[in-house]
Amino acid sequence: MENEISRLEDLSAEDFASDWVNRPFILTKPVKHWPVYRSWSTERLQQKYGDAAFRAESVDWPLKTYLEYMNNSHDESPLYLFDRAFVEKMGLTVSSSPDVKADYWPPTCFGSDLFSVLGDHRPDHRWLIVGPERSGSTFHKDPNATSAWNAVVKGSKYWIMFPSSSSLPPPPGVYVSEDQSEVTSPLSIAEWLLGFHAEARATPGCVEGICGEGEVLHVPSGWYHLVLNLEPSIAITQNFVPRKRVGAVLHFLRDQKQSISGFSDDVENPYGLFAENLAASDPELLEEGLKELERLTNVANGKGKWEALKEEEEGGFSFGFGGEDEEDGV
Ligand SMILES: O=C(O)CCC(=O)C(=O)O
Ligand SMILES: [Fe+2]
16 A cells, blocks of 8 residues: 555654654554453453443443344444443553553553643543444544544454645545534445545545554544444554644644533633643643644634734734644644
């Protein structure tokens, strides 16, 4: 494949931060060290957690009921298990580094996750994903300008991804509301592949690849992605905010309120909460983020550095042409 997603064994935190924050890639090594990689299979999960209820789209089913469905389903778009409370339900331990014994840990290259400053107020951020061949996720962007990693513990997944920017159209067959707050992809995965795959693959920026068993894929913030399970699969996914994206996330939380999702109702001002908590834990990073926020605001308003400067000096009005759209770092 010409437009293949880069495949690497592993990546250092430094290389991720300097070169890879805005690029998809697959790592072949880190997940192979997870205890859950060695021990999980659908049979094993059924023995251990068969009676526990997990979320599959709009129903909560005992795991054994879901697995029975999964093993016998011939549906074109099978019901997909997507559970955000699996760590608690399964009594898993999650650590922040391979040096601390646990059932799994985020690959180290992604570094610290800035949304951890939100503590109990952080939006849902990790899911267990289980589904048969043909199941998967139709085109979407991940919530709240977060990045994500998706680790295949069993099975394999086909990914097709598009960079995002307000100056680029969405992938073919995908529709975005004028204020960019809603993405609609009305076709099933199979229908989309039949109707749009060839056109999509020929679109500049489009990348595709297969994330195999024991591998993990990086979804950069803002990238559209469609995912198809090529075999019955078990995966763990986690959304996070890398340090390099602090300005972009502040910008999203402040200026795209209508698109914010996953915060509980008692959080009235996600932007304020994030900024305040970051100020307490890492004031220098917040300062950097606020500078980047100002730059992104100017870009969004169609002003390059020059226009912004001139406006400041003259206190005047500037026509919004010539602004470069670097908002999404593509
Ligand atoms: O179906 C998958 O594994 C992809 C999941 C995904 O894209 C997501 O959780 O945002
Ligand atoms: Fe996603």
